[in-house]
Amino acid sequence: MKEWKKRAAGVLVGVMAISMVTPVVGTNAAAKPKLSTKKVTVKVGAKKKLSVKKAKGFKVTWKATKKKIVTLKKKGKYAVNIIGKKKGNTSVVATLKKGKTKKKLTCKVVVKAKSVAKGTDSKPAATADTAAxxxxxxxxxxxxxxxxxxxxxxxxxxxxxxxxxxxxxxxxxxxxxxxxxxxxxxxxxxxxxxxxxxxxxxxxxxxxxxxxxxxxxxxxxxxxxxxxxxxxxxxxxxxxxxxxxxxxxxxxxxxxxxxxxxxxxxxxxxxxxxxxxxxxxxxxxxxxxxxxxxxxxxxxxxxxxxxxxxxxxxxxxxxxxxxxxxxxxxxxxxxxxxxxxxxxxxxxxxxxxxxxxxxxxxxxxxxxxxxxxxxxxxxxxxxxxxxxxxxxxxxxxxxxxxxxxxxxxxxxxxxxxxxxxxxxxxxxxxxxxxxxxxxxxxxxxxxxxxxxxxxxxxxxxxxxxxxxxTDDTDGRRPRYDYRDEGETLDEQAVFCGNxxxxxxxxxxxxxxxxxxxxxxxxxxxxxxxxxxxxxxxxxxxxxxxxxxxxxxxxxxxxxxxxxxxxxx
CATH class of the missing domain: 3.20.20.80 (Glycosidases)
Structure with missing residues (x-):
């Protein structure tokens, strides 16, 4: 018995905006940190890597504005895997800190439904008849x-x-x-x-x-x-x-x-x-x-x-x-x-x-x-x-x-x-x-x-x-214990069948x-x-x-x- 795991299948593309809360002091435009991509689209179950370039010396934390839509898994100091969880739109925010300098980079993410093979059902069975x-x-x-x-x-x-x-x-x-x-x-x-x-x-x-x-x-x-x-x-x-x-x-x-x-x-x-x-x-x-x-x-x-x-x-x-x-x-x-x-x-x-x-x-x-x-x-x-x-x-x-x-x-x-x-x-x-x-x-x-x-x-x-x-985001380590994330038994059933x-x-x-x-x-x-x-x-x-x-x-x-x- 013990701890825990992931899930996948997919592709990618979306929309993004970068906003600077505090300017970086002592750097020129060419050296400013930036995201590796401005657009991400990912299917449910698939993952896409997002990273911050030119971020040496910064501490980077990641946050999804809608945790029901995506899961984030940190990869090294400056990158994160975006894992599609539920169809919808959200944003992933990278917060960079170095001393008193603080900077935020925001990437909009679109999660699309996972493709379902012919003869299968992406929705949970609702009655005995549907499972018959x-x-x-x-x-x-x-x-x-x-x-x-x-x-x-x-x-x-x-x-x-x-x-x-x-x-x-x-x-x-x-x-x-x-x-x-x-x-x-x-x-x-x-x-x-x-x-x-x-x-x-x-x-x-x-x-x-x-x-x-x-x-x-x-x-x-x-x-x-x-x-x-x-x-x-x-x-x-x-x-x-x-x-x-x-x-x-x-x-x-x-x-x-x-x-x-x-x-x-x-x-x-x-x-x-x-x-x-x-x-x-x-x-x-x-x-x-x-x-x-x-x-x-x-x-x-x-x-x-x-x-x-x-x-x-x-x-x-x-x-x-x-x-x-x-x-x-x-x-x-x-x-x-x-x-x-x-x-x-x-x-x-x-x-x-x-x-x-x-x-x-x-x-x-x-x-x-x-x-x-x-x-x-x-x-x-x-x-x-x-x-x-x-x-x-x-x-x-x-x-x-x-x-x-x-x-x-x-x-x-x-x-x-x-x-x-x-x-x-x-x-x-x-x-x-x-x-x-x-x-x-x-x-x-x-x-x-x-x-x-x-x-x-x-x-x-x-x-x-x-x-x-199971999330490791915003500097918070996963507790590997119960946490109300709004997930439903219907979602469990779909995952189980897949x-x-x-x-x-x-x-x-x-x-x-x-x-x-x-x-x-x-x-x-x-x-x-x-x-x-x-x-x-x-x-x-x-x-x-x-x-x-x-x-x-x-x-x-x-x-x-x-x-x-x-x-x-």
């Missing part, structure tokens, strides 16, 4: 069917799409997507797995679940460093003690919530993504210190603990699958081995033991990240599930870090006899204005780049906020010789708005378990719309 022509047949109440670990389907749906009047009869999301992406999931907690109403909703729409917190290190490691046993006691309890382990005691791992989650998921015909083995956050600080002390441990000690933790968590899960009467990999089909390495923070943690500073040339060659995948891959080999269980590098804001994300994953697989990191998890906590859908740092550009490298992609934590502060259509088209049209698997799963991060971690910004497809939103209608319509477009 773009969704699949109704789904039964039975448990979700078993799906392969890396399903891929690109056959266009042939059934007549139907949506029913009663909310409880709306088409299941997994059924709408089954001809494109076989695994559709959601994020839940242990209590929701035992709530009959919640599970009716989950089984109708999903065939996969990700536990929001129950499989993170903080939930499995003991609460205190004092809760340990000797090596001999640990072996008697069934722990695997690797030769790399140098501590004299072993932390007692807690699996009650994991076992309950697995049992309930299996009972309800659901599979699970395991999130996550290694993360700088939600891992107790004592795990990086001497047990019972405060001194930071060495890399050697930490490597032993890393191997111990990964081997024993994965072993327990796969042995638990056997106890439930299935084979390893039948329930837990994916592991987020490392989470958010490129956005690591906090102290103490993995990066403070293995020491990778942002300026370090080894930043993109992190030893502990590669070790984590080596240990995880060894476990799936021991259980014979390497073709059944995916190992994923999961991160947020992947659209702004494409070269770095690829560099780290390539390093993980470097000099390995076989691929040990199967692909990338794109967390996808997106906002309707960040990231753009297309463009240099757009969502689809990133998705295509990862697939062009041959990597499987899983969308792991998808939600789509409105009224969420994004999902482009995602599916990128998956279908990928080079399958380079990337056989493509997009193998989509997980929405929560059941409905009010229980979302970003609830105020209404990021999900449902208001409640029984109230689908217009964004849901657009979400389930996308597969049939793409199928119809491909069939032409």
């Amino acid at each position: 022509a773009a969704t699949n047949a109704p789904v039964s109440q039975s448990a979700a069917p078993a799906v392969s670990a890396t399903p891929e389907a690109t056959v266009a749906p042939t059934s007549t799409p139907v949506v029913y009047d009663k909310p409880t009869d709306y088409v299941g999301i997994k059924d709408a997507y089954k001809d494109f992406v076989g695994t559709l999931g959601t994020c839940i907690n242990t209590w929701q797995l035992t709530d009959s109403e919640a599970m009716d909703h989950v089984k109708r729409h999903y065939n996969s679940v990700t536990m929001e917190n129950e499989m993170k290190p903080e939930a499995i490691l003991p609460k205190s460093a004092s809760d340990t046993v000797s090596i001999e006691e640990a072996k008697a309890l069934g722990y695997d003690i690797p030769t790399s382990y140098v501590d004299s005691v072993v932390p007692k791992l807690r699996f009650d919530n994991v076992d309950a989650a697995m049992e309930n998921a299996h009972k309800n015909g659901l599979r699970m993504r395991a999130h996550t083995l290694v993360w700088h956050s939600q891992t107790p600080s004592w795990f990086f210190q001497e047990f019972g002390g405060t001194k930071k441990v060495s890399e050697e000690t930490m490597t032993g603990r890393l191997e111990f933790y990964i081997r024993n968590v994965m072993k327990h899960v796969m042995e638990q699958e056997k106890k439930l009467g299935v084979q390893p990999g039948d329930i837990v089909y994916t592991w987020d081995v490392v989470n958010e390495y490129l956005h690591r923070s906090g102290n103490p943690s993995w990066h403070t033991v293995y020491k990778y500073d942002d300026e370090d040339e080894n930043k993109l060659r992190p030893k502990y990240v590669k070790l984590a995948f080596e240990f995880a891959h060894q476990m799936r080999k021991e259980y014979g599930v390497q073709d059944k269980v995916a190992l994923i590098f999961n991160d947020y804001d992947t659209y702004f870090e494409v070269p770095n994300e690829i560099a780290v994953i390539n390093f993980i697989n470097e000099n390995e006899p076989e691929k040990i990191c199967d692909g990338i998890g794109m967390q996808s906590h997106v906002d309707i204005k960040r990231p753009t859908i297309d463009g240099e740092e757009g969502y689809i550009t990133a998705l295509k780049a990862f697939m062009n490298e041959g990597y499987e992609v899983q969308i792991t934590e998808l939600d789509m906020t409105i009224n969420f502060d 994004l999902m259509r482009e995602i599916l088209k990128a998956h279908v049209n990928r080079d399958k010789t380079k990337c056989p698997k493509g997009l193998t799963g989509i997980t929405l991060w929560g059941l409905y708005d009010s229980i979302s971690w970003r609830g105020k910004s209404e990021p999900l497809l449902f208001k409640s378990l029984t109230e689908p939103k217009e964004s849901y209608m657009k979400f389930v319509a996308a597969p049939s719309e793409v199928a119809a477009e491909l069939a032409k």
Whole structure:
């Protein structure tokens, strides 16, 4: 989970005026700052760079007079990207300051509607009838069917799409997507797995679940460093003690919530993504210190603990699958081995033991990240599930870090006899204005780049906020929290439909010789708005378990719309 993104598609041209509040002292006309262009026209979702020339020594801030029309993203000291947000006219003002000198340059901007491909609708579906022509047949109440670990389907749906009047009869999301992406999931907690109403909703729409917190290190490691046993006691309890382990005691791992989650998921015909083995956050600080002390441990000690933790968590899960009467990999089909390495923070943690500073040339060659995948891959080999269980590098804001994300994953697989990191998890906590859908740092550009490298992609934590502060303008840093910006659920629905259509088209049209698997799963991060971690910004497809939103209608319509477009 975490921070944020953009969206695009476009062109440019408009009108402008320059007004000087205070003359620049000691300069001639040729040296006066001026804007790079006087006219900008941009389509919704597209971006145009605007800069100030001859502004050396000035501090430049940017402001849009109508923030509902455009979003501004500062680029360096003297430039800004103007991103079309909503059809209309506005002005972008550059304020230049140097000492007591102040100057304003104003550029008028025209935002035009985004072109809509034939067969699509730029307006949100208003009724069940309008969505009826773009969704699949109704789904039964039975448990979700078993799906392969890396399903891929690109056959266009042939059934007549139907949506029913009663909310409880709306088409299941997994059924709408089954001809494109076989695994559709959601994020839940242990209590929701035992709530009959919640599970009716989950089984109708999903065939996969990700536990929001129950499989993170903080939930499995003991609460205190004092809760340990000797090596001999640990072996008697069934722990695997690797030769790399140098501590004299072993932390007692807690699996009650994991076992309950697995049992309930299996009972309800659901599979699970395991999130996550290694993360700088939600891992107790004592795990990086001497047990019972405060001194930071060495890399050697930490490597032993890393191997111990990964081997024993994965072993327990796969042995638990056997106890439930299935084979390893039948329930837990994916592991987020490392989470958010490129956005690591906090102290103490993995990066403070293995020491990778942002300026370090080894930043993109992190030893502990590669070790984590080596240990995880060894476990799936021991259980014979390497073709059944995916190992994923999961991160947020992947659209702004494409070269770095690829560099780290390539390093993980470097000099390995076989691929040990199967692909990338794109967390996808997106906002309707960040990231753009297309463009240099757009969502689809990133998705295509990862697939062009041959990597499987899983969308792991998808939600789509409105009224969420992502702007960096007027010297104000974004708060990445709720901010009333006048954005509507209708705007969310349009963005949702546009994004999902482009995602599916990128998956279908990928080079399958380079990337056989493509997009193998989509997980929405929560059941409905009010229980979302970003609830105020209404990021999900449902208001409640029984109230689908217009964004849901657009979400389930996308597969049939793409199928119809491909069939032409």
